[in-house]
Amino acid sequence: MEHVLVAEQDGQVAGMLVAYSGNDAHLLDEPFLEQLRRQTPLLADSVIVKEAQDGEYYLDAIAVAEQFRGHGIAKRLMAAAEQRAAELGFDRTALIVEAYNDRAYKLYAASGYNEAGTLRIGDSGYRRMAKPLTL
Numbered sequence: 001m002e003h004v005l006v007a008e009q010d011g012q013v014a015g016m017l018v019a020y021s022g023n024d025a026h027l028l029d030e031p032f033l034e035q036l037r038r039q040t041p042l043l044a045d046s047v048i049v050k051e052a053q054d055g056e057y058y059l060d061a062i063a064v065a066e067q068f069r070g071h072g073i074a075k076r077l078m079a080a081a082e083q084r085a086a087e088l089g090f091d092r093t094a095l096i097v098e099a100y101n102d103r104a105y106k107l108y109a110a111s112g113y114n115e116a117g118t119l120r121i122g123d124s125g126y127r128r129m130a131k132p133l134t135l
Contacts, residue, residue: 003028005080007064007073015064017077019084022052022094049121051096056130057085059095078111086133093133099125 007015020028029048036046052058059081064073078093085093096119097104105127113129120126 003060005077005084007077009068009071009073012068013065014068014071015062015073015077017059017063017081018061019057019059019081019093020052021088021090022056022058023054025050025052025058049119051119051121051126053094055090056092056094057081057088057090059093062095074107075111078108082131082133091133092130094128094130096126096128099127105129 003018003020005017005019006013007017033046033048051060059078062074062077064077082093093113094116095108095113097108099118108129111131113131115127116130117128118125119128
């Protein structure tokens with residue numbers, strides 16, 4: 001799976017990260033929109049809020065199993081995604097974090113991510129964060 005990185009520890013899946021090119025976000029969203037249109041015709045004009053921007057490598061989802069939290073798994077996954085981004089020729093990575101999630105925000109800030117605006121998805125607010133990569 002080209003968009004998923006998996007971290008293992010002690011023979012178990014400890015965490016995962018989903019990332020992709022912001023240039024391809026619309027292609028990845030289309031199957032979801034098509035299914036929504038087929039199942040709920042009243043929502044045929046629905047759009048998915050674009051989280052990723054063109055020209056960036058977007059870290060879409062990061063999850064660490066509870067028993068492995070606090071072991072640096074998320075940092076290792078982010079570093080691996082940033083390395084992949086650089087190898088693919090991107091000069092920055094980006095992500096969003098829920099406005100209330102101070103713990104995750106602090107992790108991302110400590111990893112070199114800076115606030116780059118806000119985003120609203122449904123009723124929830126998000127802080128957009130970006131990190132320049134040194135090529």
